[in-house]
């Protein structure tokens with residue numbers, strides 16, 4: 493899922509400082525699951541904003557709503573009238589949701605309330621770890637299902653840098669060296685020969701390096 497973190501309240505207050513009436517829009521998708529952008533998060537943020545603005549002697553009206561998914565126009569249309577009635581929208585969806593609002597309601601200023609971080613997997617309750625960076629040319633087949641793009645600080649494709657100690661990455665002492673884990677996994681799978689092939693430098697044009705990417709499913713168009 494897409495994982496995001498709420499921006500600091502001070503930053504959000506600055507984005508909306510010129511407005512007296514806003515819509516605070518959550519999203520019922522990924523950000524609800526990771527607690528940062530669902531209806532409960534919207535309710536909490538709305539009360540924090542109102543309290544801060546009241547204390548500053550500059551009260552604000554907030555309409556709260558949480559579409560099923562903010563990243564799809566089908567779920568946004570029903571809020572058109574409400575969007576018209578406010579000066580700006582504060583979105584606590586991921587960056588896709590914010591941009592969906594900007595496309596759907598171009599005359600309205602939509603500002604982000606989250607910092608969208610990564611595609612992650614829950615490793616325990618309320619803890620997610622990055623697992624995929626959407627590089628566009630997946631290598632998991634020969635790495636034993638472990639991603640060296642999102643999980644190795646140097647994004648190495650031909651084995652470890654040599655700096656790890658006791659399975660811990662030399663760049664960040666809080667994370668495992670994924671290349672150590674790839675070795676262990678391939679050993680279990682009986683596929684250590686995967687590590688003897690020299691991999692060519694990755695073509696990063698399949699990632700974000702060549703600008704915006706687009707996917708078309710021809711079958712769905714029939």
Ligand code: SF4
Pocket residue numbers: 623624625626627628629630631632639640641642
């Ligand atoms: S290799 Fe690329 S597509 Fe595959 S998991 Fe890693 S970042 Fe994602």
Ligand code: SF4
Pocket residue numbers: 643644645646647648651652653654655656660661662663664668669670671672
């Ligand atoms: S120690 Fe391991 S995970 Fe960290 S940068 Fe080196 S190879 Fe990558």
